[in-house]
Amino acid sequence: MGSAVTARDLARQLGVSQSMVSRAFDPAASVAPAMRARILEAAAAANYRPNGIAAALTRRRSRIVGLVMGELQNPFYPAVLEQMTLALQAAGFEALLLTVPPGQQADACLPRLRQYQVDAVVLTSASLSSAGAAHWLGDGRAAVLFNRTASGPTPLDSVACDNAGGARLAAEALLEAGRQELVFVAGRPDTSTSQERERGFLSAFAARGLRAPRRIAAGDFSYEAGHRAALQAGGADGIFFANDILALGGMDALRHAAGRRVPQDVAVLGFDDIPMAGWPGYALTTLRQPVAAMIAATIEILQARLEGDPQPARALRLPAELVPRGSFLPAG
Amino acid sequence: MGSAVTARDLARQLGVSQSMVSRAFDPAASVAPAMRARILEAAAAANYRPNGIAAALTRRRSRIVGLVMGELQNPFYPAVLEQMTLALQAAGFEALLLTVPPGQQADACLPRLRQYQVDAVVLTSASLSSAGAAHWLGDGRAAVLFNRTASGPTPLDSVACDNAGGARLAAEALLEAGRQELVFVAGRPDTSTSQERERGFLSAFAARGLRAPRRIAAGDFSYEAGHRAALQAGGADGIFFANDILALGGMDALRHAAGRRVPQDVAVLGFDDIPMAGWPGYALTTLRQPVAAMIAATIEILQARLEGDPQPARALRLPAELVPRGSFLPAG
């Protein structure tokens, strides 16, 4: 580190004040164009870049965003993570990645995030207690839930896909195709995604005056849980799984263990549109989450909050899109 | 932020000097046990934690490690990422996640990492130019390649699995099972993993005086590339794919497009042991990378380097383990 050139070094070398060097890097500062050019040129030559840590200390904003990831083992998240870090980078932030240690609440990450003076936190498939949220927001920091909705009176912004609407599409497509014995496979029960997808699915039955479909609790969002759940589906001719990874496990169980054909004997639908849903071996019909738009919205909200936007918390919903594939071809 | 309590606040409140508060948090500092207890207690009560940014500035060590991820879309990486961040956290580091923007070299991440005074960088499925590496190491920072080996004279430490050894196991198992027409499917040609796995696979043939097996260049590590490659395999009765994701694409092509049975007509092997390799629909025989041990080694090297370990660069190799599943059952 000893060799790192500082703003003072550069200033001395150029015969200007150290603040001018600092200002040259601030697009909003008024600096004579020639001066700025001279400084930036010298900086490039000397390989100088303002020390972000020192800047964070004085500015009292670190430009670091904490990324708390809940279920990284779900294939939906790698793409989210990749796009999210790229989008954060593009917006001028760095991403500090935190994994919630097994068996712990996301609240446990907060102290470490505070310690590093993180400006904001994005919680992906994780949530905060109301107390944790209140504390965090209380001192000028921002927080956005991604792919989760705040439960209860938590004043947290959230960006998610319209889970209920997507699930309703799934139900309607199955009913219109004349499938009779339908089943919903729930994922982790304490997640807003599973709850909302269930609610949306049921609402289509209610709207038509049909009795509610059978429900199987997989207990978790995993391939294995989906596999187990599908074995309890009996003679169902249509199953909507709360997400794709469950559906994939379910399809394998139906085909390999239960000896049933998909889609002839059972139609299968999932939610998310993970890469494997498109593989020919599965060809899973599913509801695609608009990931890019969700990420863009997340960052927009984040920036607005950091600039002091006083709006009440928003729960943004972006529509899901039905992607028909071989595991169920909607009528029409 | 305004409300954040500082070491001075706490010191004043306790009637001690601010340095004592600082020392109380440094296990190596000599502080009277009673004093330390009193300070830590008050700190806990006031919800005080030393400001990591300020500490980084004075200490000139940020305790942040940059994590540069190459191919996040490969299902091998989510688990790596999760375990790596947990291990870094446990070792007292935070992880700054950087994604290499599409089409760019990992070198492009270095300036941003320097700017945030990152102590070390772990490059997962990515590498640095010799110039980039020299620069980085030059100013007291550490760098470790994970799942890659430095090519050429780069003085970078690396931790990887024994790709050549694992591939040799694959070849020997296929040959001992009496498979005749073998094929190697290469992945991204400029990666050490693909190159070493190819070399190891070939070496088994050379050792037995057999002529080299056929080689198909998939061009990339992806499902689609594996799918395409398998369609060129003709009547091969054994295929070793450079990694699992290629192998899964290949299996689907063999079964669904080429109408061949696995393992009866063709044995299929992969490398990595990603979660999907264990799914019953694939049951892919593969070589498991010892991820946990690799991560532990990575962090150990990192810490040694940060403490000034002057050893020449090491290229650590951990053995791969053959995991027999339905896609090829080794003889015996």
Next chain:
DNA sequence: ATGAAAGCGCTAACAG
């Protein structure tokens, strides 16, 4: 074992 003092490298008023 404790306190005082000097910065780390930068940003942000405040003058001119």
Next chain:
DNA sequence: CTGTTAGCGCTTTCAT
């Protein structure tokens, strides 16, 4: 537009 001056909150000698 540019220079001067204070710190940001902490760690680390250097005294005592």
